[in-house]
Amino acid sequence: MIGAVPMTHGLMVAGMLFVLGLVGLLVRRNIIYMLMSIEIMLNAAGLAFIVAASRWGQPDGQIMFIVILSTAAAEVAVGLALVLRFYSRFKTLDADVANDMRG
Amino acid sequence: MFSLLWLVPAMPFAGFVILALMGSRLSRNAIAAVGAGTVGISAVISLGLGMRFLLLPPPGHAYTVNLWTWIDVAGFTPHVALYLDALSMVMTLVVTVVGFLIHVYSIEYMRDDPGYSRFFAYMNLFVGSMLVLVLADNLLLLYLGWEGVGLCSYLLIGFWYSDPANGRAAVKAFVVTRVGDTAMALGLFLLFTKLGTLDIQDMMERASQQWAVGSGLAILAAALLLGGAVGKSGQLPLQVWLPDAMAGPTPVSALIHAATMVTAGVYLIARTHTIFELAPPVLMLVAVVGGATLLLAGFAALTQRDIKRVLAYSTISQIGYMFLALGVGAYSAAIFHLFTHAFFKALLFMAAGAVILALHHEQDMFKMGGLRKQMPVVFWTFLIGAMSLAALPLVTAGFYSKDMILYEAWSSKIGGPVFWAAGCFRAVITGLYTFRMIILTFFGEQKTAPGHGPGPFIQVPLIVLALFSTIAGFLELPRTLGDMPLFSHFLRTALPHAPLHEGSVNVEALLQIIAEVGVLGGVIAAIILFARKRRHILNLMAKPWAAALHDFWFAGWRFDALYNALFVQPYIHLAQVNKDDFIDGIYNGLARAAAAFNRALSVTQTGRLRWYMMGIAVGAVIALTLVVFL
Numbered sequence: 001m002i003g004a005v006p007m008t009h010g011l012m013v014a015g016m017l018f019v020l021g022l023v024g025l026l027v028r029r030n031i032i033y034m035l036m037s038i039e040i041m042l043n044a045a046g047l048a049f050i051v052a053a054s055r056w057g058q059p060d061g062q063i064m065f066i067v068i069l070s071t072a073a074a075e076v077a078v079g080l081a082l083v084l085r086f087y088s089r090f091k092t093l094d095a096d097v098a099n100d101m102r103g
Numbered sequence: 104m105f106s107l108l109w110l111v112p113a114m115p116f117a118g119f120v121i122l123a124l125m126g127s128r129l130s131r132n133a134i135a136a137v138g139a140g141t142v143g144i145s146a147v148i149s150l151g152l153g154m155r156f157l158l159l160p161p162p163g164h165a166y167t168v169n170l171w172t173w174i175d176v177a178g179f180t181p182h183v184a185l186y187l188d189a190l191s192m193v194m195t196l197v198v199t200v201v202g203f204l205i206h207v208y209s210i211e212y213m214r215d216d217p218g219y220s221r222f223f224a225y226m227n228l229f230v231g232s233m234l235v236l237v238l239a240d241n242l243l244l245l246y247l248g249w250e251g252v253g254l255c256s257y258l259l260i261g262f263w264y265s266d267p268a269n270g271r272a273a274v275k276a277f278v279v280t281r282v283g284d285t286a287m288a289l290g291l292f293l294l295f296t297k298l299g300t301l302d303i304q305d306m307m308e309r310a311s312q313q314w315a316v317g318s319g320l321a322i323l324a325a326a327l328l329l330g331g332a333v334g335k336s337g338q339l340p341l342q343v344w345l346p347d348a349m350a351g352p353t354p355v356s357a358l359i360h361a362a363t364m365v366t367a368g369v370y371l372i373a374r375t376h377t378i379f380e381l382a383p384p385v386l387m388l389v390a391v392v393g394g395a396t397l398l399l400a401g402f403a404a405l406t407q408r409d410i411k412r413v414l415a416y417s418t419i420s421q422i423g424y425m426f427l428a429l430g431v432g433a434y435s436a437a438i439f440h441l442f443t444h445a446f447f448k449a450l451l452f453m454a455a456g457a458v459i460l461a462l463h464h465e466q467d468m469f470k471m472g473g474l475r476k477q478m479p480v481v482f483w484t485f486l487i488g489a490m491s492l493a494a495l496p497l498v499t500a501g502f503y504s505k506d507m508i509l510y511e512a513w514s515s516k517i518g519g520p521v522f523w524a525a526g527c528f529r530a531v532i533t534g535l536y537t538f539r540m541i542i543l544t545f546f547g548e549q550k551t552a553p554g555h556g557p558g559p560f561i562q563v564p565l566i567v568l569a570l571f572s573t574i575a576g577f578l579e580l581p582r583t584l585g586d587m588p589l590f591s592h593f594l595r596t597a598l599p600h601a602p603l604h605e606g607s608v609n610v611e612a613l614l615q616i617i618a619e620v621g622v623l624g625g626v627i628a629a630i631i632l633f634a635r636k637r638r639h640i641l642n643l644m645a646k647p648w649a650a651a652l653h654d655f656w657f658a659g660w661r662f663d664a665l666y667n668a669l670f671v672q673p674y675i676h677l678a679q680v681n682k683d684d685f686i687d688g689i690y691n692g693l694a695r696a697a698a699a700f701n702r703a704l705s706v707t708q709t710g711r712l713r714w715y716m717m718g719i720a721v722g723a724v725i726a727l728t729l730v731v732f733l
Contacts, residue, residue: 025716034712099710 010051017044031086031095035079042072104155105166108185111149111195112234114141115202118227126220138223139206142230146199149192156192157593164188164596165304167240181301184240190597193438194237194370197445201362202230204564208453209354211560212460216352222262226358229255233363237370241301242291245371249287249335252364253280259359260351272350279344283334287371290327293320294378307377314381321381328375329385329392336368337419338426339396343662345419346403349411353456356411361418361452362445369425369441373434373598380432386517390430394525397423399660401532405539406656409466410455413540416659417492418448420529424508427526431518433511433601435591440508442590443500443575447491450568454485457561458544461553468540473549478556482545484565491572493537493626494530496619497584500576505530507579507591509618510611516602527618534625535632542633583612 021041025034046065053061083093090097118141126134165188173181187195206226213222232251239245261273295301297320298309314321332338337345348360359365372379372389379386397420404416421444428437458474458481459466475482491501505526513523557565580587591600632640643649655661707718 022716022720026713026720029713095712098712102708102710 004054005051007051007055010054011048014044014048014051017041017047020044029094029096031083031093034095035076035083038079039072039076042068042075104151105161105187106168107148108152108166108168108187108238109170111145111152111199112185112231112238114145114148115227115229115231115234117141119224119231122220122224122227126224129220131214131219134220134223135210138220138227139203139210141227142199142203142206145230145234146203149195149199152187153192153196156187156189160596161187169240173244178299179295181241181243183244185238186240186303187238188597189594190370190373190438191237193442193594195234197442198230198233198237198363201445201449201568202226202233202358204567205354205358205362205449205453206230208357208456208561208564209352211558212354212456213352218262222259222352225255225258225262226354229259229359229364233367236367239303241303242294242306242375243301245303245374246287246291249331249367249371250284252359252367253277253284253335256280256348256359256364259355260348262351262355266350269350272344272347276344276348279341280334283331283341285330286327286334287331290324290331293324293327297324303374307375310378310381316381317383318381321378322385325375325379325382325385326388328371328378329389332368332371333392334368335371336365336422336426338368338392338423339399340662342396342400342419343659343666346412346415346659349409349415353411353452353459356415357449357452357456360415361448365418365422366425366441366445369422369429369437372426372429373438376429376434376598379429383517386430386432388430390427390512390518390522393423393426393428393430394522395423396420397427397529398525398532401529401536402656403659404536405532406653408469408657410458410468410471410540410544411452411466413468413536414448414451414455417451417533417536418444420533421448421492424505424526424529427512427522428508431512431515431522431601432599433508433515433518434598435594436504436507436511436601438594438598439579439590440504443491443504443572446568446575447488447499447501447572450484450488450565450572451492453561453568454481454488454565455544457481457557457565458485458553460561461556462551463554465551468543470550471544472547473545474553475545477549477553480562480565481557484569485545486541487569488572489537489541491576493534494618494622495626496615496622498573500572500574502619503576503579503581506581506615506618510581510606510614511601511603513614514603514606514610516604523614527621530618531621531625531628534622535629538626538629539633542629546634581611581615582608583615 018041021037021039021044024037024040028034028037046068049061049064049068051061053059053064086098087093118137121137122129122134129137165186167184167186169182169184171183173183206223209222209226213219216222229252232248232255234248236245236248236252239248257273257277260276261270263269291301294306294310298306298313300306300309310321310324334341345360345365349356351360379389400416400420400423404413404420407413407416421440425437425440425444428434428440458471458478461474461478461481462471465471487499491499493499494501494505496502509523509526509530512518512526513520577587579590644653658664707714
């Protein structure tokens with residue numbers, strides 16, 4: 001395919017997305033934002049698979065993306081349920097409040 | 104008749120078992136009946152055996168009964184066997200008869216004690232163990248009895264256990280005698296490995312065949328046995344436990360620490376005399392130990408305030424006499440003195456106990472006085488016992504036995520005038536402290552009012568023993584006074600005669616007169632110093648050197664302080680150092696390191712999700728870096 005995006009560019013975008021998600025996960029205290037950051041990181045991984053698949057012309061990467069997508073969907077379902085429980089228990093969405101397991 | 108021999112030790116053991124198992128459910132009368140009755144049966148049987156032994160002695164003048172085989176391992180087969188010869192017959196009679204009288208006395212003496220059945224159980228166990236000791240056919244069984252009496256001594260010294268001082272005295276007695284017992288156990292090991300048997304008669308025979316006189320092995324074996332004897336009999340240097348042993352009830356002091364157990368060392372040496380004869384230096388050491396102890400304890404007795412401690416030092420001193428006699432080869436004289444001493448010393452202790460009981464457990468002689476009128480029976484019996492102890496001439500048992508020892512010490516081939524002089528000098532001191540005790544206790548003005556006087560259970564044994572303390576001496580009349588050596592004649596089948604130089608009767612008479620002048624001098628000096636002219640004593644005590652000497656003797660020549668500094672304190676120090684077990688330090692250190700590490704790690708467990716995320720991220724970066732750059 002002519003004019004295709006070079007793989008390095010695609011991987012750089014995926015890396016940037018991943019780091020963005022990671023930084024978001026580390027700096028945000030709101031648990032909803034943390035979930036969103038995780039989604040971004042998952043999508044970064046998915047993008048890396050797509051880029052690699054298009055570079056080698058293999059369908060495996062797309063299959064992996066679909067797997068990631070469905071995993072993310074399941075994760076969000078469970079995650080949001082946990083968020084609801086979290087909120088009803090702590091009356092807040094601040095993840096740092098839940099530190100009962102402090103050693 | 105001789106087949107009843109096993110009953111003699113078995114009866115007190117049966118009494119012990121009954122009292123130990125059912126003592127708490129029996130009435131006081133039943134306890135007294137079991138406790139004194141079993142020993143009484145033993146006494147009757149042994150009196151019967153004694154009659155039979157005199158009239159119709161068993162073949163070879165010894166009767167052995169093999170009850171059962173104790174152990175049978177690789178040629179080591181000690182039997183539980185009893186051996187009755189003239190020597191063990193005398194000891195059995197002393198133990199059962201004196202033991203029975205003391206049990207009868209205890210019925211009244213201990214009447215108000217809450218531990219009545221416990222007391223009689225221990226006393227019965229003691230009598231049984233002592234009989235095993237004296238009747239044992241082999242040294243292992245003898246050692247069993249030896250340890251049994253040591254255990255009972257410990258239990259009875261600490262009988263009133265609620266006072267920690269009594270417990271300490273008991274532990275002291277046990278530990279100090281243990282030093283001697285360890286030596287004795289080593290002696291038994293040596294004898295068994297070298298001679299291949301522990302049977303006493305066999306062993307003596309093999310020893311005299313295999314060992315030359317003065318050979319190293321014989322000397323070592325005899326010295327180790329002597330160690331055991333010295334510990335049990337309260338001789339130098341292990342005498343420190345006996346004065347403290349007076350913490351026990353008075354019947355215990357009379358039975359164990361005067362009449363029977365403390366003389367076990369004398370019995371042991373007489374029993375194994377063949378080995379001692381093969382080791383002349385050790386035999387000499389026995390005499391020297393005896394001589395040194397009798398002087399040392401005599402001076403200590405002179406200064407004591409507690410009536411029982413006077414008697415305790417006097418016992419140490421009298422056993423010193425017996426050791427002196429053993430050391431010069433006068434075994435019969437030693438056993439004869441053991442025999443008479445058992446009567447008069449038990450009598451003295453029991454009479455002192457009656458005084459102590461009447462004065463509500465007051466033992467300080469300086470708080471007694473003037474009891475002669477209130478307690479005539481106790482006074483007269485005490486006086487008879489004291490005269491016997493001081494060996495006043497002709498009418499007392501102590502005179503004949505002491506005289507026999509002194510004469511044989513003078514004329515023995517291994518003795519000599521030195522030992523005679525020590526014994527003679529000792530006789531002066533004995534007269535002095537004995538009559539000091541009598542004057543302080545029974546004469547002068549009354550300082551403490553006595554409670555009710557002693558009842559029949561106390562008076563009858565006192566009178567019986569007073570009788571024995573007088574007539575027992577007539578069993579052995581010296582050449583100057585009738586020449587009737589019945590006692591040593593009886594013992595001749597078991598013990599050899601002392602190796603005496605030929606001496607004329609005149610020399611013997613002269614020696615007796617010198618010794619008796621010494622005794623009477625001591626008695627008269629006591630009467631003058633303590634009754635008539637007290638100011639001489641007070642003047643003397645005002646001088647600093649005399650006061651220092653008094654304190655020195657009062658503390659028993661400061662042996663306690665010496666041993667405390669030499670053994671006890673270093674041991675306690677060592678224990679303190681090692682209290683937090685040195686080896687444990689390594690493992691405790693490991694545990695502490697693990698705990699510190701754990702605390703450091705648990706700080707990282709903040710419970711915050713983002714902190715963990717950070718950990719994962721940093722970890723991942725590090726892992727990636729490693730993968731990429733390495």
